[in-house]
Amino acid sequence: MLPGTANRAFLLCAALLCTTFLITLPTSGAIAASGSVARVVTTDLCVYGGTPAGVMAAVQMRRMGHTAVIAEPGKHLGGMSSGGLGATDIGNADAIGGISREFYNRVADYYATVYGKDSAQFKACHGGFRFEPHIAERFFNQFVAESQVPVYYNQRLQEVRTRSRIHEIRMEDGTVYRARMYVDATYEGDLMAMAGVSFTIGREGNWKYEETLNGVQFGRGSHNFRVPIDPFRKPGDPAGGLLKGISPNDPGVQNEGDDRVQAYNFRMCLTKDPVLRVPFPKPRGYDPERYTILARYIEAGVWDALNSSIPMPNAKTDTNNCGAFSTDNIGMNYEWPAADWKTRERIFQEHLTYQQGLMWFLCHDQRVTKDIRDAVNQWGLCRDEFTDNGGWSPQLYVREGRRMVSDYVMTEHNCRGAAKPLDSIGLAAYTMDSHHTQRVVKDGRVVNEGDVQVGGFPPYPISYRAIVPRFSECRNLFVPVCLSSSHIAYGSIRMEPVFMVVGQSAGTAAALALEGDVWIQRVDMSRLQARLRADSQVLAWTRVAAPAPVFEAPAIAASSLKGVALDDRDGVKQGQWTSSNMAASRRLGVGYLHDGDINKGSCSISYTPDIPTEGEYEILVLGPPHANRATNVPVTIRVEGRPDVTVHISQKIDTTEGFFSVGKFSLPAGKATTVTISNRDTDGFVVADGIQFLPVGR
Numbered sequence: 102m103l104p105g106t107a108n109r110a111f112l113l114c115a116a117l118l119c120t121t122f123l124i125t126l127p128t129s130g131a132i133a134a135s136g137s138v139a140r141v142v143t144t145d146l147c148v149y150g151g152t153p154a155g156v157m158a159a160v161q162m163r164r165m166g167h168t169a170v171i172a173e174p175g176k177h178l179g180g181m182s183s184g185g186l187g188a189t190d191i192g193n194a195d196a197i198g199g200i201s202r203e204f205y206n207r208v209a210d211y212y213a214t215v216y217g218k219d220s221a222q223f224k225a226c227h228g229g230f231r232f233e234p235h236i237a238e239r240f241f242n243q244f245v246a247e248s249q250v251p252v253y254y255n256q257r258l259q260e261v262r263t264r265s266r267i268h269e270i271r272m273e274d275g276t277v278y279r280a281r282m283y284v285d286a287t288y289e290g291d292l293m294a295m296a297g298v299s300f301t302i303g304r305e306g307n308w309k310y311e312e313t314l315n316g317v318q319f320g321r322g323s324h325n326f327r328v329p330i331d332p333f334r335k336p337g338d339p340a341g342g343l344l345k346g347i348s349p350n351d352p353g354v355q356n357e358g359d360d361r362v363q364a365y366n367f368r369m370c371l372t373k374d375p376v377l378r379v380p381f382p383k384p385r386g387y388d389p390e391r392y393t394i395l396a397r398y399i400e401a402g403v404w405d406a407l408n409s410s411i412p413m414p415n416a417k418t419d420t421n422n423c424g425a426f427s428t429d430n431i432g433m434n435y436e437w438p439a440a441d442w443k444t445r446e447r448i449f450q451e452h453l454t455y456q457q458g459l460m461w462f463l464c465h466d467q468r469v470t471k472d473i474r475d476a477v478n479q480w481g482l483c484r485d486e487f488t489d490n491g492g493w494s495p496q497l498y499v500r501e502g503r504r505m506v507s508d509y510v511m512t513e514h515n516c517r518g519a520a521k522p523l524d525s526i527g528l529a530a531y532t533m534d535s536h537h538t539q540r541v542v543k544d545g546r547v548v549n550e551g552d553v554q555v556g557g558f559p560p561y562p563i564s565y566r567a568i569v570p571r572f573s574e575c576r577n578l579f580v581p582v583c584l585s586s587s588h589i590a591y592g593s594i595r596m597e598p599v600f601m602v603v604g605q606s607a608g609t610a611a612a613l614a615l616e617g618d619v620w621i622q623r624v625d626m627s628r629l630q631a632r633l634r635a636d637s638q639v640l641a642w643t644r645v646a647a648p649a650p651v652f653e654a655p656a657i658a659a660s661s662l663k664g665v666a667l668d669d670r671d672g673v674k675q676g677q678w679t680s681s682n683m684a685a686s687r688r689l690g691v692g693y694l695h696d697g698d699i700n701k702g703s704c705s706i707s708y709t710p711d712i713p714t715e716g717e718y719e720i721l722v723l724g725p726p727h728a729n730r731a732t733n734v735p736v737t738i739r740v741e742g743r744p745d746v747t748v749h750i751s752q753k754i755d756t757t758e759g760f761f762s763v764g765k766f767s768l769p770a771g772k773a774t775t776v777t778i779s780n781r782d783t784d785g786f787v788v789a790d791g792i793q794f795l796p797v798g799r
């Protein structure tokens with residue numbers, strides 16, 4: 102039980118004087134001088150980390166009538182959501198409720214009110230799930246202001262006093278926070294670790310939790326080299342050494358665990374608008390040899406490094422990693438999760454130099470073809486974003502830090518629906534998504550390892566036990582971000598809308614623990630879930646078929662298209678296709694199929710239309726376009742009595758809204774025509790949503 106009100110002060114003093122452990126994180130900054138009076142902040146809930154999860158935890162605590170503060174290590178609220186990740190990774194919008202949904206609704210209302218519902222800005226915000234970074238920060242600040250949550254910036258954690266529970270935490274500047282409850286909302290799990298809570302870093306072997314996608318993973322996912330690239334400084338000569346960016350270390354064994362961490366980068370907010378555009382800076386320490394792999398890749402005919410630039414309102418982008426060599430600084434972040442502040446600053450600057458150097462290289466290096474240099478030079482940073490940091494995000498995208506190990510570990514079995522905890526506090530819904538962890542030499546060529554992208558499952562519940570430590574370790578700390586999860590399951594959970602959902606649930610549980618005078622592991626689950634439902638949280642997914650996320654344009658009905666249109670459900674399928682409804686663009690019917698960018702040559706789908714009258718038809722393959730799609734999808738047209746014709750199409754982002762033309766063909770009436778789409782020798786994800794036979798000139 103929590104100490105009662107009458108004797109709480111006495112027990113706190115006794116704990117601090119007699120039985121408190123002191124755990125210190127080495128730092129490079131100064132602390133309060135000996136004998137000086139430190140600032141002491143006393144509150145019901147102290148949230149360490151002003152990420153979206155932290156904001157929602159504090160706001161919920163205030164809405165339930167208790168005090169809360171946020172101690173943020175940096176200078177801004179909102180973590181990645183205000184740090185450039187404007188194209189929200191959503192999975193399924195109907196799985197998001199509570200204050201998280203409230204946040205996205207406010208974003209949508211803003212663009213509708215300021216620009217109008219018929220405006221390009223409102224359309225580009227996709228129901229509030231796409232936004233400019235400064236707009237996201239504005240609303241996080243608005244939430245804490247409305248709820249009267251004090252926020253303390255530049256608060257780098259230095260000490261934690263704990264025994265069974267956290268008694269107080271101290272920052273580098275000497276500020277002390279004394280609270281009855283704590284939330285670690287950082288991406289790294291610093292407070293959790295310093296409180297003595299068990300955690301892990303890296304990837305488990307598949308044997309650990311009987312998974313299939315964990316550990317070292319060669320040959321899965323995408324973002325690998327499409328053509329062989331020589332790894333040596335002097336081509337063909339191993340004695341000359343490896344190119345920069347390639348690890349000489351043993352890459353490990355397929356499916357076995359290691360302590361490597363998936364790559365980090367900065368999400369870039371870019372624009373072509375000459376009024377807003379700021380040229381890319383040349384970073385200190387720029388080394389053109391760092392990009393020789395990319396130079397060789399471009400020379401080999403592949404240019405895809407900036408293909409993941411998703412449009413945002415006001416002619417801006419959220420530009421992310423794409424392809425084999427892009428903004429991910431692969432293999433340079435292993436120390437980050439458990440590092441001290443000085444080491445993190447070094448890693449941060451190395452990532453900054455790498456990514457700014459990448460853009461400078463693409464704009465100016467003569468090894469880059471002129472057409473690419475000219476194209477990249479049309480882009481630049483945004484003058485009105487990250488104004489105190491030269492247009493560059495101050496938030497490194499820490500995709501994965503520490504992960505707590507508690508009484509319940511979320512695993513691949515949860516993602517696939519095989520394990521369903523009853524103590525649900527919210528839903529996750531995204532693909533199991535891991536970025537590459539290392540770049541190595543294999544069979545004499547450069548190879549990336551670690552990328553996994555497997556989805557097709559419905560939203561699934563997150564266990565309350567996954568956000569609270571073991572009872573023996575800490576009894577008043579919630580961990581909604583670095584929660585208890587295997588590496589591959591974390592790849593699905595680690596999305597900002599989910600962090601917001603779980604953060605609110607942590608704030609709710611903290612309030613109920615105080616009101617019930619119990620430790621957090623003893624919170625009444627029926628009361629917690631009842632309150633969460635009352636606050637519009639979604640705790641269970643009961644639908645057989647998930648509807649399209651609200652930010653998508655309406656699904657297309659086959660009957661609404663001219664000519665003959667067939668859905669993927671009307672085709673004859675071969676191989677292991679994966680069903681999905683995650684793409685944020687129009688599609689035929691309820692969902693679509695994709696091949697997972699694996700098992701090339703084994704997947705095909707054949708359509709046999711009933712052509713009403715003989716004549717010329719344009720054949721259109723339907724499928725949500727995306728930067729990860731294949732550029733060489735084979736489509737074979739077979740007409741009885743004629744030779745087969747095979748045409749290759751690209752399914753990447755384009756201006757056709759997912760209607761990819763195969764060409765115009767003279768077709769007989771009846772069922773004499775069969776069109777087959779396959780994934781043989783393709784260079785990315787192949788999608789199958791449907792097909793249309795459009796009469797020409799009729």
